Amino acid sequence: MPMRTVDAVAEWLEAAGTTHYYGYAGGAVWPLLDALVDRPELRGVQAKHESHAVHQADIHYRTTGRVAAVIVTKGPGLLNCVGGVASAMHDGIPLLVIAGSGPTHFMGKGGMQELFYAGFDDAVPVFKPVTKGAWLAVRPDTVIDLLNHALRVATSGRPGPVLIQLPLDVQLGEVEGQVEPPVRRSVRQRTRVDAADVTEAGRLLAAAERPVLLVGGGLVRSPGGAQALQAVAEQRGVPVVTSLPGKGLLGEEHPLSLGCVGRSGTECAARATREADLVIAVGARFSDNHTANWRKGAIYDMDITKVVQVNVDPDEIGRNYPVELGLVGDGTAFLEDLLAATDGPADAYAGWVQRVAGFRDEWRASIEPVLTAPTSPIHPGRMCYEVGEVLAQRGRVFIDIGDVIQYAEPYMTVRRPGTWHISPGMAEMGWAAQGASAACLVAPDDPAVVLTGDGAFMMGPQAVATAVEHGLPVTWVILNNLELGIERKGAVGKFGRSHPWYSxxxxxxxxxxxxxxxxxxxxxxxxxxxxxxxxxxxPALEKAVESGRPTVLDVAIDVTVPSYFTKGLDRFYPDTWGASYPSYGQLKLAR
Structure with a gap:
């Protein structure tokens, strides 16, 4: 029996296991929205801006492990998605953007909201650099095939976002036949490292005297990653550090956890990675903030440290540091296989574990005055610490971009894996403030706290309206310092003065x-x-979390407190041509 293409798309979304779709209405998607009227079991969430919809779909995946659709109109509606899609791409988050466009009859005529300046499919080239794939459908009978292909691309290998643009007349074209569910075109993926290479990694671990396990965002999104990490750490007695996205993968009160390592990580973690003779990196990219811009000896000393790097994306292996073993594979599977392939006493590195425990004790003693700072307005480090204490047993935290990271990363204790969320790759301000409502849409019994700055919050305060409409237990904690704090501090440190835009x-x-x-x-x-x-x-935060109501806490913070950076580090970049700090590479500029 004939049906409209959009009715087939709606049926496909249901077959794909979609529970929610996010977006904003516009004329180019009227047909698709009409088809979804008949599918009330698919919960449509009207964002207040298209970028919010992308961030919501992003956090939907982080919360559930399921891909959500983003439905937007053409032109400015679609272009509003670029930054959010780039953020998802940088962090390896799969989502499906379905956008409308004008009818194919209008191609080349320069219609309203059409991107026609260099070809009929101008929107697709815009998104190609920030997605795993972007396509313009030109035939109704190919749309379901295209959706199946796009979903497979989005979820295989290193995940990421995809875009399909549907012209208006293609949406309304009639098709017949069966809608093929995506499971028939999908792949089951848990790539395992070759057994011989796992054995070699085990030999390197057995030969090491000062090993460290480094885990990052890739392991966060690998099912079972936290459990596999804890098993390896405990049974082999290896200290654990995390990148910023991996914070809390091993509860930070665990005796083998040293916390985050990086530009604003814990001092004890940095001391351990500098002294380590072996780093087994699972799902970590060795990014600039994580490594203090790859400065030699700042976080890592690769003259004394061997690296085993495991990642599902071969492009990330050996990108920034040379590796002893570069292994393509799923992080959880690798850790499970490493544990099975190795044996030995849990106290094999007892001297090393005792040494780094001393580092941790020194670090905790040094920050105690921050965690209990009595001054008012509140010290931002104390504020972030208290957020962690309130959420110790229940709730999740979403960290926005800004100076807040420099306090949350070192001072907040994350005890439970899966309760810390951040998007530091593209680092788009407003990601958390605008997207966290999705976490409570899909898990309404688990409250969410957003830590955001006044600058990031002002980029989309209307996101609060979405939480009100759906009755969601989201609490926004705004660090109100009357400025873009990290920008002003960095500029003053570099140039000795401040531009008016910083305040x-x-x-x-x-x-x-x-x-x-x-x-x-x-x-x-x-x-x-x-x-x-x-x-x-x-008390105000505890009340907000227990209320189950959307709440905004506008918190005046002590603006005299400098941004926290790991001892000896800062935010500055190499900016003089030909003169740089020591890094890693075979060629140097001639003098």
């Missing part, structure tokens, strides 16, 4: 400016509270 002020008078975020929240229908005193914060 929020009234131009005519120069006085600091901030909206009344608590009143703004109440205007949306959420709860809102302004926090001025350090002692007010934790």
């Amino acid at each position: 929020f002020t009234i131009e005519a008078t120069g006085e600091p400016y901030t909206p009344d975020f608590a009143a703004l929240a109440r205007s949306f229908g959420a709860e809102g509270e302004r926090i001025e005193e350090a002692g007010q914060f934790r």
